Amino acid sequence: MGQIMRPKMSRLIRAAELYYERNLSQREIANILGTSRSKVSRLLAEAREVGIVEITINRPIEKMPELSEEIRKAFNLRDVVVVAAGETYLDSLRNVAKAASELLLSIIERDITIGITFGQTLYHTVQALDETPVEGVEIVQMVGALGEGDSQIDGPEIALRMAERLHGTYRYVHAPAVVESQEIRDVLMQLPQIQETMNRAANADIMIQGIGSLAEEMSSLERAGYISSEERLMYQEQGAVGHLVAKLIDGQGNEISSFNNRVVAMPFEYMRIAKWSIGVSASPLKASAVLAAIRGSYFNTLVIDDKSAHEVLHLIDSE
Known part of the structure; x- marks a missing residue:
């Protein structure tokens, strides 16, 4: 002051x-x-x-049920929530995160496990989460940590904060998200603590994650130093459009194995069978990644802004 x-x-x-x-x-x-x-x-x-008075405007997020239903039916998803985009990316991110937090609270039950990843989208989702005691809830990482950059958006911090909001417990993956070789990854995945955490993540009742893009300046993997700008371009030439649990996928949702065999993360197939597998995205620049994740059946529920939703539909129409 x-x-x-x-x-x-x-x-x-x-x-x-x-x-x-x-x-x-x-x-x-x-x-x-x-x-x-x-x-x-x-x-x-x-x-x-001077900060004696701070004014906060709690704007209710505007949901779009008709567009939500159009997206849900188009891709045969369990549930879709489309909200109005904001004037800026941060505004859109907060709107989508608020909707994701509301959805999470509406489906959460006692004695369940929630699998999480990392990134700005999940950070803002946890920030928007009302403190709600839930008996027996456990938060587990589905992928190793970024380890660099903003610690607030890293998996361990997100797991801790979500556990605090829900009065639950948490389990970390004590390893980086990406290592130097497949051999190192395989050794880490056999460690008892990591193996136990991955098993719990694989059986999570709810999985929630942001959808990573390889658009310039959008990739958390690049910001964390796991891929360089040159490598990003190389993987894009191989067809990569985005990433989930730090694993790269192409436009059809197929894995980019040359990168993914170094990722310390839960196998993709468990996302396809989870009761709730929620993808959250707030930028039209991620539309290709969102569509790829849908095609790979990596989530059954989507929370997205309306500009991104229209862009996803446009991509389908233009094919």
């Missing part, structure tokens, strides 16, 4: 209390404080500027 003399700070707080908590008019406040209405207006403005 900066250095404000105590008498002035007290005056700012008093004006804010009278206006925002007691709903008095500026004229009434002026009479109480023995000053002018214009002075009260300046006090209230300064109270906001």
